[in-house]
Amino acid sequence: MLTCSLTLFIPTLTLELGTNSMFKFITQAIKRSLRRSKLARFSTGYLILLLVIIIFGPYLAPSDPLALDLEHTVQPPSMEYPFGTDGMGRCILSRIIYGARLTSLAGFVAILVGMTVGIPLGLISGYCRGKIDTVIMMGMETLMGFPYLLLVIVLITMLGPSLPNAMVAIGIWIMPYYTRLARASALSIKEQEFIEAARMSGESNFSIILRYIFPNSISPIIVWSTIYYARAILMAAGLGFLGLGAQPPIPEWGAMTAIGREYIFVAPHVLFFPSIIILLTALSFNIWGDLLRDILDPRLRGME
Amino acid sequence: MFKHILSRVIRAVITLVLLVSFIFIAMHYAPGDPVTTMLGAGAGPEKIKAMKHKYGLDKPLAYQYVDLWQRMIRADFGISWKTGTNVSQRLFRSIKYTLMLASTAMVIATAIGILAGIVSATKRDKLFDATTRSITLVGISLPTFVLGLGLMYIFAYVVDWFPSSGATSLKSLVLPAITLSLWVAGSLTRLVRSAMLDVLNEDYITGARAKGFSERFVVYKVALKNAGVTILTVLGLQFGLLLGGSVITEVVFSWPGLGQLMVEGVKSRDTPVVQGCVLFFAGGFIVVNLLVDFIYSYIDPRIRYQ
Numbered sequence: 001m002l003t004c005s006l007t008l009f010i011p012t013l014t015l016e017l018g019t020n021s022m023f024k025f026i027t028q029a030i031k032r033s034l035r036r037s038k039l040a041r042f043s044t045g046y047l048i049l050l051l052v053i054i055i056f057g058p059y060l061a062p063s064d065p066l067a068l069d070l071e072h073t074v075q076p077p078s079m080e081y082p083f084g085t086d087g088m089g090r091c092i093l094s095r096i097i098y099g100a101r102l103t104s105l106a107g108f109v110a111i112l113v114g115m116t117v118g119i120p121l122g123l124i125s126g127y128c129r130g131k132i133d134t135v136i137m138m139g140m141e142t143l144m145g146f147p148y149l150l151l152v153i154v155l156i157t158m159l160g161p162s163l164p165n166a167m168v169a170i171g172i173w174i175m176p177y178y179t180r181l182a183r184a185s186a187l188s189i190k191e192q193e194f195i196e197a198a199r200m201s202g203e204s205n206f207s208i209i210l211r212y213i214f215p216n217s218i219s220p221i222i223v224w225s226t227i228y229y230a231r232a233i234l235m236a237a238g239l240g241f242l243g244l245g246a247q248p249p250i251p252e253w254g255a256m257t258a259i260g261r262e263y264i265f266v267a268p269h270v271l272f273f274p275s276i277i278i279l280l281t282a283l284s285f286n287i288w289g290d291l292l293r294d295i296l297d298p299r300l301r302g303m304e
Numbered sequence: 305m306f307k308h309i310l311s312r313v314i315r316a317v318i319t320l321v322l323l324v325s326f327i328f329i330a331m332h333y334a335p336g337d338p339v340t341t342m343l344g345a346g347a348g349p350e351k352i353k354a355m356k357h358k359y360g361l362d363k364p365l366a367y368q369y370v371d372l373w374q375r376m377i378r379a380d381f382g383i384s385w386k387t388g389t390n391v392s393q394r395l396f397r398s399i400k401y402t403l404m405l406a407s408t409a410m411v412i413a414t415a416i417g418i419l420a421g422i423v424s425a426t427k428r429d430k431l432f433d434a435t436t437r438s439i440t441l442v443g444i445s446l447p448t449f450v451l452g453l454g455l456m457y458i459f460a461y462v463v464d465w466f467p468s469s470g471a472t473s474l475k476s477l478v479l480p481a482i483t484l485s486l487w488v489a490g491s492l493t494r495l496v497r498s499a500m501l502d503v504l505n506e507d508y509i510t511g512a513r514a515k516g517f518s519e520r521f522v523v524y525k526v527a528l529k530n531a532g533v534t535i536l537t538v539l540g541l542q543f544g545l546l547l548g549g550s551v552i553t554e555v556v557f558s559w560p561g562l563g564q565l566m567v568e569g570v571k572s573r574d575t576p577v578v579q580g581c582v583l584f585f586a587g588g589f590i591v592v593n594l595l596v597d598f599i600y601s602y603i604d605p606r607i608r609y610q
Contacts, residue, residue, distance in 0.1 A: 039438075142322040147589045148548030150582055157570045157578045158330045234447055241449045242555055242567050254449075261453060261556070265461050265468075275450040282445040290441070 023219070029295040040291055043284035050281065053100045061094035065251040074267040084269045086259055092273050095251035099274070102252045103233055103281075106167050106245075110232040111225055113171025114178050119221065121175075122182025123209050127190055137183070140176035152235060156244045163236075163252060166245035170235050174228050181224055185217030223292055230285030237278050253278050312597045316590050323586050324376070328369055331575050359385065381580035386572045394565060395580045401471055402561035405480055406550050412485035413492055413546070414539060420489070421496025425504060426523050436493060443490025448549045452483040452556035469558035480557045488546045492538065499534040503527045533600050540596035544589045 033040050053060060062082065069089030077084045083092035125136040143151060155169035189195065190213065198208050239245030240254025241261075248255060253274045260271025356362045359382070360371065375382065381391040424436040459479060460468035467476045503509065504527055512522045551563030558564070562581050569577035 138322070142319065142326055145319050145323060145586065145590070146582075147544035147585055149551055150548060150585050153551070153566065153570055154327055154330055154578070154582055157573065157575065158333075160573065161571060238447055238449065238552055241447075242552065244567065244570055254447075257449060257453065264453060264457055268457055271453055271457075275453065279442075279446055279450055282447065283442060286441060286445045 026223075026292075026295060030291065033291050033295070037291075039287050043287040046280055046284045047288070050100060050104075050284075053097055054104050057097045057101050061091075061097040063091040063094045065090065065095040065098040066249055067091070074263060074270060076267070076269055083273045084267070086256075086270045087263060090251075092256075092270065095256060096253070096273060096277055099251045099253045099256065099277075102163070102246065102250065103236060106163065106170070106236040106252075107229045107233040109164075109167040110170035110174060110236070111229055113168055114174035114228065115221070115225075117172075118175035118178030119182045119214075119217075122179035122184075123186045123213055123217065125179065126183035126186025127205065127209050127213055133183075136179070140179050143172070143176045149235070149238070152239065153244065156239070161239075161244045161247065163240075163246040163250060166236055166239045170232050170239075173235070174232060177224070177228060178221065181220055182217055185220060186213050189213050189216050226285065226292060227289040230282060230289060233285070234278075234282050308601050309598060312594060316594045320587065320590055323590075324372070324583065325369075327579055327582055328372060331579060332365065332368075359383070376583070381583075382576040384574055384577050386569075386574040386577075391576045391580050394577070395562065395584060398560060398562045398565045399584060401559060402550060402554070402563060404477065405484065405553070405559060405561060406546060408477060408481040409484035409488065409550070410543065410546055412481065413488040413542070416485070416489040417492025417542075418496055418535065420493045422500055422523070422528065424493065425497045425500035426519075428501065436497075440490045440493045443486060444494070446487065446490075448483060448487050448552040449556050451487060452480070452553055455479055455483055456557070471560050476557075476559075480553050480559050483556070484546060484549050484553045487549050488542055491545065492542050495538045495542075496531075496535055499531045499538065500527060502534070503531040506530070529603075533604050536596050536600050536603075540593040543592045547585050547589060 034044060062080075067090065069085060069091075071089065072081070072085050073087055073089045075081055075085040075089075081091050081093065083096065086092055086095075121136050121140075125133045146154070152166075152169045152173050155172055156165060159165035159169065186209075195208060195212055198212055203211070236245055236252070237254030237257075240252045240256075241258045243255075243258060246252030246255045248259070256274035257271060257278070260268075260274060263270040353362070360368060363371070379392055381395060383389065384391050384394070420436050420440075424433045427433050456468050456479060459465050466478050467473075468479075470476055504523075508530075509522060509527055512526045513519075517526070550561065551566060553559065554561045554563035555567055562584055566578055566581035566585075568574075569581065
């Protein structure tokens with residue numbers, strides 16, 4: 001329900017205010033929330049730190065994430081290994097730092113796959129209506145009819161368990177949400193007068209979609225992408241934990257917790273550090289998602 | 305009423321048919337021949353041909369598709385490619401455990417979610433609401449496996465109250481059920497809260513208050529009844545989340561249910577096993593949402609007379 005009102009609201013807002021003022025409106029609202037809420041400041045700080053780690057990872061990591069040190073296996077945190085070592089004597093801190101890159105990449109690729117397939121389908125569906133719309137949306141609803149995680153598992157079975165395949169599978173899982181989003185935008189934009197004007201000046205349907213509908217539907221897509229990104233990251237970690245995503249020596253956070261599970265009673269730090277990082281990352285993204293939703297959902301705003 | 309139910313049943317059946325077809329196509333157009341992958345690169349063409357013949361993979365696709373439906377109607381999910389055992393038997397052995405886990409967790413999650421959601425909505429922006437909101441935010445950010453492993457460390461190691469894995473006694477159900485229910489309760493509380501807030505803003509609530517009804521009557525009789533349809537829909541959808549979460553929970557606690565069977569099936573690329581498990585999960589999800597549909601056409605006369 002929230003989704004529905006939000007997807008309809010942003011395009012109308014964009015049309016009323018224009019894309020530039022729409023972003024100005026959002027940035028101002030974000031600044032206000034940052035001043036008011038401690039949680040928002042915390043999550044922003046954490047996400048900036050994470051970005052720094054992703055960019056400068058290789059310079060920050062104290063050692064090689066794959067280097068084995070068989071004389072120092074399952075060591076508790078020390079000067080040499082700040083987060084301790086795992087069962088193969090690998091430095092957990094370095095693995096988490098490199099893992100940040102992998103995890104963010106996984107989320108990014110998944111979102112990109114979802115967008116490139118989902119958005120054109122949604123725009124076509126909303127603009128053309130009729131039979132094409134029915135067929136596309138029926139396909140999307142079938143995909144959404146799978147319970148959480150199950151669709152991704154079917155796709156992984158098809159492709160085989162590995163990190164790149166997991167990224168593609170997560171992308172396909174997210175795709176229908178983009179289709180729905182783009183369709184809702186297209187539906188409201190196509191009723192505008194400038195579309196009629198374009199049609200009268202003889203532009204083809206293809207060029208109308210590409211030149212008018214698509215640019216006007218971008219803002220809700222960007223906003224929702226922050227939320228989908230968080231979901232994609234969590235899903236990638238979950239698959240890594242199940243052994244259906246990144247495979248063991250790869251320092252992906254989910255796969256690291258799977259290793260940690262074996263040492264849970266012997267050396268809990270092997271499990272603790274990757275778990276806490278996953279939790280903090282997901283928490284920060286969710287706080288941001290909440291923030292954006294509060295700003296953009298007109299009904300919740302009206303109640304303040 | 306009858307027409308409404310019939311149209312819902314037909315839609316559920318269509319969804320199921322589409323799902324089965326999708327899984328069938330996905331499994332058959334998988335890149336890389338599954339039989340070759342399983343037998344290894346060293347297997348000769350004779351051996352591959354024999355294996356394909358054994359599982360009926362050399363027949364035309366249309367034949368295989370019809371065959372799949374015929375077998376499904378008889379609840380026959382074929383033979384496992386990996387172990388050669390009967391898949392249906394394993395499915396029925398595992399589903400007991402998944403049902404036990406999922407239903408316990410759903411009951412706990414519903415109780416917590418609805419209660420906390422209502423109280424949180426009525427005491428909007430008070431201490432209880434603020435606390436609940438922070439807890440649920442952490443709750444939805446905690447991946448199931450992190451939550452499960454955390455609980456396992458505390459309750460199976462620090463204080464040794466419950467077994468850490470397996471399904472030997474009723475005690476071993478406690479940790480998996482709590483893990484799964486807390487995860488779902490988090491998002492359920494948030495959704496119930498926003499559904500209740502929506503209703504509490506309606507004019508008829510102000511009307512009821514103006515008539516002098518007690519606050520308790522307004523919240524629990526008027527508002528809750530009106531939020532009921534939304535809450536029920538949300539419950540149905542959350543059940544899908546719970547099924548997916550149960551896969552991860554089962555792996556964390558080595559609970560011998562469908563989820564664990566499925567994950568092992570995926571790892572060994574044992575298509576019939578995965579197919580069977582996914583169909584059970586998806587079928588369960590569809591049936592539960594169909595039930596939800598029935599229930600709300602019963603509680604909401606507007607839907608019944610449409």
